[in-house]
Amino acid sequence: MYLDPGSGSVLLQTILAGLLGIGVIVRIIWKKITSLGTKNPIDSAETEDDNISPDEFDN
Amino acid sequence: MNSTTEKLAPSFRDPSGFLFQRNDQIFRQVNSCYKDDYDLLMSCGLYEKLVQKQMLLPHQESDVPACVPDLAYKIILPQKVNFISYPYEWSFSQLKDAALQTLRIQKTALQSGMILKDASAYNIQFHHGSPILIDTLSFTRYIEGQPWVAYRQFCQHFLAPLALMSLADIRLNKLLQIYIDGIPLDLASKLLPRSSWTKGGILTHIHMHAYAQKRYSAPTGASAKKNIRMRKEAMMGLIESLARIVKKLTWKASDTDWVNYYQETNYSKEAFEQKKQIVYRLIQDLAPQSILDLGANTGEFSRLGKDIEDCQIISTDIDPGAVELNYLESKKAKIKNILPLLIDLANPSPAIGWSNTERQSFFRRAPVDLLLALALIHHLAISNNVPLRDIAHTFASLGKNLIIEFVPKEDSQVKKLLASRQDIFKDYSIEGFVQAFTHDFTLQKQIPIPGTCRTIYWFSKE
Numbered sequence: 333m334y335l336d337p338g339s340g341s342v343l344l345q346t347i348l349a350g351l352l353g354i355g356v357i358v359r360i361i362w363k364k365i366t367s368l369g370t371k372n373p374i375d376s377a378e379t380e381d382d383n384i385s386p387d388e389f390d391n
Numbered sequence: 392m393n394s395t396t397e398k399l400a401p402s403f404r405d406p407s408g409f410l411f412q413r414n415d416q417i418f419r420q421v422n423s424c425y426k427d428d429y430d431l432l433m434s435c436g437l438y439e440k441l442v443q444k445q446m447l448l449p450h451q452e453s454d455v456p457a458c459v460p461d462l463a464y465k466i467i468l469p470q471k472v473n474f475i476s477y478p479y480e481w482s483f484s485q486l487k488d489a490a491l492q493t494l495r496i497q498k499t500a501l502q503s504g505m506i507l508k509d510a511s512a513y514n515i516q517f518h519h520g521s522p523i524l525i526d527t528l529s530f531t532r533y534i535e536g537q538p539w540v541a542y543r544q545f546c547q548h549f550l551a552p553l554a555l556m557s558l559a560d561i562r563l564n565k566l567l568q569i570y571i572d573g574i575p576l577d578l579a580s581k582l583l584p585r586s587s588w589t590k591g592g593i594l595t596h597i598h599m600h601a602y603a604q605k606r607y608s609a610p611t612g613a614s615a616k617k618n619i620r621m622r623k624e625a626m627m628g629l630i631e632s633l634a635r636i637v638k639k640l641t642w643k644a645s646d647t648d649w650v651n652y653y654q655e656t657n658y659s660k661e662a663f664e665q666k667k668q669i670v671y672r673l674i675q676d677l678a679p680q681s682i683l684d685l686g687a688n689t690g691e692f693s694r695l696g697k698d699i700e701d702c703q704i705i706s707t708d709i710d711p712g713a714v715e716l717n718y719l720e721s722k723k724a725k726i727k728n729i730l731p732l733l734i735d736l737a738n739p740s741p742a743i744g745w746s747n748t749e750r751q752s753f754f755r756r757a758p759v760d761l762l763l764a765l766a767l768i769h770h771l772a773i774s775n776n777v778p779l780r781d782i783a784h785t786f787a788s789l790g791k792n793l794i795i796e797f798v799p800k801e802d803s804q805v806k807k808l809l810a811s812r813q814d815i816f817k818d819y820s821i822e823g824f825v826q827a828f829t830h831d832f833t834l835q836k837q838i839p840i841p842g843t844c845r846t847i848y849w850f851s852k853e
Contacts, residue, residue: 333531333540334405335509340603341543345629346619348595349538352628360624389495389634 396458400748405509407528411458419450419527420458421465428505428531429465437503437530446496448472448518448525470518472525473681473703473730477750478512478548479568480732480740482715483556483642484722485522486564489515490549492522494634497539501626506533510545512573513750520727536620539629543604546596547573550637554597555579557640558587561711564733571744576601592636644712644719662842666796669838669847670765671695673794679760683707683789685736686767690717690729693763697726705759707734736767737775754789762790765847769798772819773808779818779827787831793850797824801844821846 399410399417407425411418421429432438441447450469457463478486489512497507507529514526539545548567551574555563559582566574580601587593658666674682674696682704684693693706706729708714717731734740739753764786771777786793798805799821800814809816818827825834825848832850839846 333508334407335540335544337538337540338543338604340605340607341546341600342538342619343607344595344600344603345538345542346621346625348632349621349625349629352632353622353625354628356624356628356631389491389498389638 398458400744400746401513401750402526403745405526405528409458413455413458416468417471418453418455418458419467419469420463421467421528422462423464424462425528426464429528431532432505432527432530435503435505437500437505440499440503441496441524444499445519445521446492446499446524447527448516448523450527467527469525469527472516472518474705475516475751475756476730476732477567477740478552479565480734480753481564482711482718482731482733483553483561483564483644484715485517485718485731486512486549486553486556487637487640489522490545490553490637491634492524493545493549494630494637496524498627498630500530501533501623501630504533505530506539506626507541510541510548512548512567517730520721520725520729533623535623538619538621539626542629543576543600544573545633546576546600549573550596550633551576551579553637553640554587554593555582557642558590558593559583561642564711568740568743571749576604590636590639592632592639596633596636642715644715659842662840665842666765666840666845666847667692667695669840670763670794673836673847673849674699674761674763677761677792678702679792681705681759682761682763683757683759684763684765685734686764686770687717687731688713690720690731692765693717693729693731694721694724694726696761697728702728704729705757706731707736709733709735709737736771737777757789759790761792761794762786764793764795766796766798766804766845768795768824769802769805769808773805773816779824780830783828783831786828787852791852793828793832793848795828795848795850796840797821797846797848799844 396411396413399412402409406422407428408419408421411420438447442449448469450467453466453468455466457466478489481489492515493507493510500506508531509529514524514529515522516525552564552567555566555574563582576597580598583593583597588598670692678699679696680702682693682696682702684690684704684706687693687706687708690706693704696702696704706717708717711733714731714733721729721731734753742748742752742755743750768782771782772779800806800809800819828834828850832852834848835851836849837846
């Protein structure tokens with residue numbers, strides 16, 4: 333790694349990411365619960381892994 | 392080393408490889424120390440996925456001799472980018488789109504078991520109208536538990552300037568020109584208004600980030616770092632959070648000087664259409680491969696060249712609002728060959744960085760087949776006091792052909808400029824103008840614009 337990540341930056345991002353990660357886990361579990369019985373589990377898994385929802389990153 | 396081979400300055404920071412130019416082609420040497428990451432990028436499906444989604448510049452592996460053979464693993468030939476521009480030349484939405492593209496790439500990489508090891512705004516270029524990552528060597532294997540090394544760089548290169556432009560003043564993007572590795576977060580924190588402390592994302596990623604940098608500097612922080620682990624879900628959460636914050640930052644191009652220029656000008660609708668026809672015909676006859684439109688406003692006249700095959704149009708203006716509208720219009724109309732840029736012609740981007748060679752000056756990048764300078768000369772000659780001979784000489788260094796509009800003293804716009812100052816511009820007349828420009832150019836054509844006192848001139852250097 334040629335960049336210095338900065339000690340303060342690493343510490344802060346870890347704390348923030350820990351909190352934000354909980355949201356991601358909750359969302360993944362929620363998606364799995366809501367998709368039960370409605371979709372083929374294989375299709376569902378592929379969508380989960382591959383898709384970046386368009387509205388999430390589009391300007 | 393071959394005599395026609397030149398190692399290019401901007402890529403010296405990362406030991407993974409570097410760019411070099413040989414016989415007008417730009418290659419990238421991949422060094423042996425990056426072998427594992429390069430092979431993983433190419434074999435894990437990430438390269439294909441990113442190229443297919445137009446997020447990463449495609450390349451071909453090449454068998455040309457290496458520039459520095461002792462270090463070399465492979466040589467690749469990236470697709471040509473027509474014009475290299477820098478973040479301090481971008482409008483708000485250009486920087487915002489580049490930021491979101493970086494985060495999108497980061498998320499895609501994470502899904503394939505890799506991660507961006509840098510998040511420099513200079514690694515993004517506008518290619519065929521959209522932001523794209525040009526540095527193939529930006530990826531490394533993702534090791535779960537490790538934090539994002541480029542988090543600070545992302546905040547400095549993207550989040551801080553966007554927040555400053557959106558919440559403090561649009562002109563603060565020019566701080567990127569002073570700070571080559573992005574705006575220091577303590578400075579951004581100081582310049583942002585107090586109300587920004589109530590915005591969760593800005594509070595944490597800029598204000599608290601700046602505090603953490605100051606409070607937890609090495610060596611105490613370094614020892615703490617070893618014990619820190621970050622789950623993949625946490626990393627995803629961080630990326631999504633940054634994307635949400637960037638998306639929420641907005642700026643409306645309504646308060647700047649030039650965005651209503653066409654509405655306020657002294658042209659009648661008919662005269663304006665006549666001018667467009669004259670310029671359109673000249674551009675189509677010349678069929679240039681590159682156009683530089685100086686003082687392009689919202690790009691109305693730049694777009695006259697959009698259908699010329701393989702023509703790259705650089706459309707510059709001094710006004711951040713005009714450049715923003717130009718970009719948004721080009722994006723909406725899916726025009727792929729116009730690049731709007733924020734350039735002050737009286738003070739264009741200088742050469743900056745190490746040895747003054749890392750980022751080239753605008754004029755070094757600018758030379759084109761055709762230069763457009765419409766409704767501009769009075770601003771340079773009268774508002775900026777630049778002598779006509781100097782304008783002609785500078786224009787001659789920028790383009791082989793010049794389409795220029797002369798705006799005489801009788802014109803209401805010039806009268807406005809002279810209303811509050813002494814008229815010291817004795818040579819500012821049609822005769823003085825033609826005389827000044829025929830020193831560097833040959834006059835090819837002059838066409839008066841019906842219904843106005845203005846004239847369009849076509850000069851060439853032949």
